[in-house]
Amino acid sequence: MTLALLVAAASGWPLPARAESPYERDQREMLEKARREQTLSPQAERALRWEREWREQHPGQPVPNAGVLQKLHRQETLDITNADFDRMRAARQAELKREYLLSRRNQAQKLAAQHVTWTAQQWREWDRAYDLAQQKKAQDYLKASEQAGEIFRLQREREEQEKLWKQR
Secondary structure (H helix, E strand, O other), rough: HHHHHHHHHOOOOOOOOOOOHHHHHHHHHHHHOOOHHHHHOHHHHHHHHHHHHHHHHOOOOOOOOOHHHHOOOOOHHHHHHHHHHHHHHEEEEHHHHHHHHHHHHHHHHHHHHHHOOOHHHHHHHHHHHHHHHHHHHHHHHHHHHHHHHHHHHHHHHHHHHHHHHHOO
């Protein structure tokens, strides 16, 4: 069942006069249930809205496929993607800031327990050391990811070789 038919079924538009297959009926019922329970993803909701807008703006014309609709709404898609990225980046920056402040507070507590007061220069050095440690942590993470990928690739190659040997 095409997305256009699913949209028509979900929006209450009359369906074409033909018998639907059991698969199409199941798809339509699942879509109707999702619409009632409002469990459609934002992408599905957006696709339904684009089709609805197309029908309103181009009455009587067939609805283009999803790829064409997506190209027509490219700027909207880019804006949403950029906004999502900005939100994720802001959340990550806030998380990094919280980690930094927690580390700095812990260091201050250790110093206070020892009755030691640092100068501004000592705190700048601590900040530099903290930044270097964070960079090292990030580099180690990337290196571990690369190693994991290499191990996975080697395992796949070995499995392929074993499969070839078994086929002989």
